[in-house]
Amino acid sequence: MAHYGFSHLDSINASIRMLYRKLGNSRIMSFNRDLNNPAFQISSSQNQSNQVESFARAIAEHYRMSIGRVVASFKDIPNKAAHVDLSASSDFVVEVNTQAVQHSDDLLAVLAHEVTHTYLHRTGLHFSETMENEILTDTAATYLGLGNLILNAYCEQKKRIDRNTTEFGTKWFGYLTPVEFGYILAKRAKKFNCNPVPHLKRDASYAFYAGLAVLQTEYRFPPFNGATRPARLRYLWNRRRAGNKSIADRPSDPLLSYYDQGYAFEMHDQLSVIFKCPSCSQRLRIPAFRRLISVRCPKCECTYECAT
Ligand SMILES: [Zn+2]
Ligand SMILES: [Zn+2]
Known part of the structure; x- marks a missing residue:
C-alpha cells in the first residue's frame, strides 16, 4: 500500500x-x-x-x-x-x-x-x-x-x-x-x-x-562499522581495486564510484573513501586507512565508527 x-x-x-x-x-x-x-x-x-x-x-x-x-x-x-x-x-x-x-x-x-x-x-x-x-x-x-x-x-x-x-x-x-x-x-x-x-x-x-x-x-553500508559481512567483503575487494590503480591511470578522473553501494574511492596523494553522513547527508571524505577510526561529521557533529 x-x-x-x-x-x-x-x-x-x-x-x-x-x-x-x-x-x-x-x-x-x-x-x-x-x-x-x-x-x-x-x-x-x-x-x-x-x-x-x-x-x-x-x-x-x-x-x-x-x-x-x-x-x-x-x-x-x-x-x-x-x-x-x-x-x-x-x-x-x-x-x-x-x-x-x-x-x-x-x-x-x-x-x-x-x-x-x-x-x-x-x-x-x-x-x-x-x-x-x-x-x-x-x-x-x-x-x-x-x-x-x-x-x-x-x-x-x-x-x-x-x-x-x-x-x-x-x-x-x-x-x-x-x-x-x-x-x-x-x-x-x-x-x-x-x-x-x-x-x-x-x-x-x-x-x-x-x-x-x-x-x-x-548504517550497514561500508565504511560504517556496522556493515554486513557481504557488503564488507565487497568493500575490501573494491578498495584493493582502487588502491591498485595509480593516479597516473586517470589523472582527470581520480574517482572510482561505487555509490550504488554507498561510497566511492578517490586517489590523490592517498586513497580516500567518500560517503554520505547518515545523519545529515553531507558528503564526507576520509582517508582509507585500512583500520577502524572514529569519524565526526563537521556539519551535524554526529560521530560513528568507520572501518575504512
Ligand atoms: Zn504545505
Ligand atoms: Zn552529518
Whole structure:
C-alpha cells in the first residue's frame, strides 16, 4: 500500500541537508524539545477559530517566532487539508478544510505543517519546485520537534458495515507516507538520543518502527562499522581495486564510484573513501586507512565508527 512506501527518501535527505546548511547544527540542536498532543489545552467551549489561534500560537512559540493576528477561515479546499497565506506580513492567515480536518489531533497535525511553512518562509528556506518544498516542510516540521503531532493524526480505520462487510480506511496528513514520517522521527531520535514511542499512538508507533528499520540499514553500508559481512567483503575487494590503480591511470578522473553501494574511492596523494553522513547527508571524505577510526561529521557533529 502507498502509505507503506519509502519513495521520497532522497528528497527527505536533501531537505535535512538543506536544514543543516542554512540553520547550522547549533540552531538545530536548540530544537531538542518535542511538542506533544497533551500539551495543548482542548476546551469544548472553544470555537474552531479560537482553537486554531491557540494551537498556531503554541506551535509558533516552539519556533520562537512571533505572529501577529491569527485569521482562520473554514472551507472546502480541493485536495488540501489547509493552506497558509505567506504573503500576509506578520499575521498568520490560514484556510482549513473542515471536510478533512475533523478532530483536534487532525488540526494539530495540519497546523504543524502550516506554521512550519511560515517559519521556513521567514528563515529563507525553500526549494523552487512545489512538491520538493512541501516535502521540505514536512521534513523540517518532523525533524525540528513537531513529528509526534503529525504522526499522531495517522490512523488505520476499520468500520464494520454489516455481518459480512468491513470497510478499511487510512487517514494521515502530509505529503510523505506515515512510515517516511517515522523515518524522519527515527533520525531525530538518533540525533537527540530520545525515544518518541511513549508519546505516539499505536499506529504512529508502528510507522516509527518501520522508519527506524530503514534508517538502521543505512548504517550497514561500508565504511560504517556496522556493515554486513557481504557488503564488507565487497568493500575490501573494491578498495584493493582502487588502491591498485595509480593516479597516473586517470589523472582527470581520480574517482572510482561505487555509490550504488554507498561510497566511492578517490586517489590523490592517498586513497580516500567518500560517503554520505547518515545523519545529515553531507558528503564526507576520509582517508582509507585500512583500520577502524572514529569519524565526526563537521556539519551535524554526529560521530560513528568507520572501518575504512
Ligand atoms: Zn504545505
Ligand atoms: Zn552529518
